[in-house]
Amino acid sequence: MAARLLPDASELPTELLWNLTLRELRGKFKRSVLGWLWSVINPLASIAIYTIVFGVFLGVSPPVGDPSGLHVYGFFLVCGLLPWTFLTNALTGAAQSITANEGLVKKVYFPRAVLPGSSTLAWLASFGVELSVLGVVLLAWGNMILPWIPVVLVLMAIEAIFVFGLGLLLAAGNAYFRDVQHFLSIILNIWFYSTPILYPPSQLDGQPALVRLVILDLNPMAIFVDSYRDVLYHLRMPTGMQWLLMTLIALLTLAVGVATFRRFEPKLAEEL
Numbered sequence: 001m002a003a004r005l006l007p008d009a010s011e012l013p014t015e016l017l018w019n020l021t022l023r024e025l026r027g028k029f030k031r032s033v034l035g036w037l038w039s040v041i042n043p044l045a046s047i048a049i050y051t052i053v054f055g056v057f058l059g060v061s062p063p064v065g066d067p068s069g070l071h072v073y074g075f076f077l078v079c080g081l082l083p084w085t086f087l088t089n090a091l092t093g094a095a096q097s098i099t100a101n102e103g104l105v106k107k108v109y110f111p112r113a114v115l116p117g118s119s120t121l122a123w124l125a126s127f128g129v130e131l132s133v134l135g136v137v138l139l140a141w142g143n144m145i146l147p148w149i150p151v152v153l154v155l156m157a158i159e160a161i162f163v164f165g166l167g168l169l170l171a172a173g174n175a176y177f178r179d180v181q182h183f184l185s186i187i188l189n190i191w192f193y194s195t196p197i198l199y200p201p202s203q204l205d206g207q208p209a210l211v212r213l214v215i216l217d218l219n220p221m222a223i224f225v226d227s228y229r230d231v232l233y234h235l236r237m238p239t240g241m242q243w244l245l246m247t248l249i250a251l252l253t254l255a256v257g258v259a260t261f262r263r264f265e266p267k268l269a270e271e272l
Helices: 013-028 035-057 073-095 102-107 114-141 146-176 179-193 209-217 220-234 240-271
Strands: none
Touching (some): 013 114, 114 146
């Protein structure tokens, strides 16, 4: 396997990244009868389940799309849930990318960053399929999202940079301390419920200013979720401040992730 993926140390990092990403994609639904159809079934099932549980049984009311006029809790939820699912899957995969490829890391030298990078790209591809399914359903419902596709692609690219930066930090940390992958699931659970995904931000009206500050203003995923909903649910452009914050957060996270990963990369094989 190592010889096929890494034929020699002079192979370009982009080639390695491509090969490893293809391997991740092939392995995602290995031995699955339905294969990539699961990327279609999952968002459709999520829309149905969450609409019934939260929209019908719990009576959570989403805001009316402005200016789209859309008023369906399932769509409101999934427009924010899919970006979160991408974050969760990609970070979990990136955190384990070094340890899961221990044989490659010890046997052949190559830029180790391609491992969390390939995991991120593989989950980004799955995210794209799921968003495409959501887009088709929204179109069938009458929400004309076609002119907004380029904006969605830009959002995906910015979020992918943010996720990759975090993934580099987690990959390096987990190679040195295996507790990282276990703590990650706890942190992601707390982060999920602290992000307005299951509920609209208006639910926080009347809460102390500190709570709103932490959940809405200092929470990067709250900004991303709100931006995806602006484009897909409301059919409007995110504000200039949203774009600025998302871009700065993504670039800062990437810079910190790259610097940290480079600091610990030389001894990764020894730690494994």
